[in-house]
Amino acid sequence: MERKRRMIVAITGATGIIYGIRLLEVLRKLDIETHLIVSQSAQSTLHYETDLTMKELKELADVTYSVKDIGAAISSGSFPTMGMIVAPCSIKTMSQIAFSMTDNLVARAADVVLKERKRLVLMLRETPLSLTHIRNMQAVTENGGIIFPPVPAFYTRPQTIDDLVNQTVGRVLDLFDLETGEFPRWGEDL
Template identity: 50%
Template sequence: MRLIVGITGASCTIYGVGLLQVLKQLGIETHLVVSKMGQEVVSHECGMALEELKELATFYHDNDNLAAPIASGSFKTDGMIIVPCSMKTLAAVANGLSNNLLTRAADVVIKERRKLVVVPRETPLSLIHLENMTKLAKIGVTVMPAAPGFYHQPETIGDLVSIMVGRILDQMDIENNLFTRWGEE
């Protein structure tokens, strides 16, 4: 399996870091792209430098490199996950603005009819945000707000990260046991 992972400048970068950690453990090939603000938020929220984040991915692509393989539809992937997804990135993807590698890769995933999961993190949501999410949902993009459930009785932040990462993996049809599912002991 080959996945593109985008991390943008919204809060909850811990979900992106957690996702990369699990994908690495599962041996899934990852192509990481991080926006400038994504780098800053990862540093602020997770205390990680870009170099540490790169080590979690199989391949890292600079967001300014529009000649990277993931910018082409002929480079086969199983899909893309943008976690967290800022409203700026969401708006760009929803409106076909491919002005950097992250948004170009998302555009390619959409045009090639591959799976795209966006994990927006903003509150409250404006009508513009909701319209952009609706536009993406109408074309088959999974819009999965960064809102973990509590039915599994989380005790740590790690537990909250696990349920979100597990649910993201579910959307990509990747088997996992990161959280207790409803009705399971």
């Protein structure tokens, strides 16, 4: 029997919730089963940055979990996934992940992904960075995670914010060998 392709997507309270939303939309098109966690702070960000309701956000995912449910399926290494993307990722969440402070499902699921040697991508949204932030980024990287700030690429000559978001989301999904076909590539399309 063929195993389902599953991706954990966590949305935390940093600005840039559109990245998490677009990831869910694109993963659905790619027929990847999504498992969504939305932090308490992300619920506020959703209100500030979009017109979506929490119900509409949750409907973009196949399965949703409460951030408090540390006994959820995705908190076990025996539940197979492709990995996890935190989009956007707050400094608080990144710091919890860096030091295995697993008192919520976002940090617990990320810890499981790392221990199972799966891909963990943190779309870190903060600037400027303090030395503590940089050291915590180093700890995540040393543990196998990937720090992926959503930095726009202008060589694609984006015309809209959607162009910028699609390119960034496409590059994140490249890390999982998933082709979105949603943005031009250097040396191929440009």
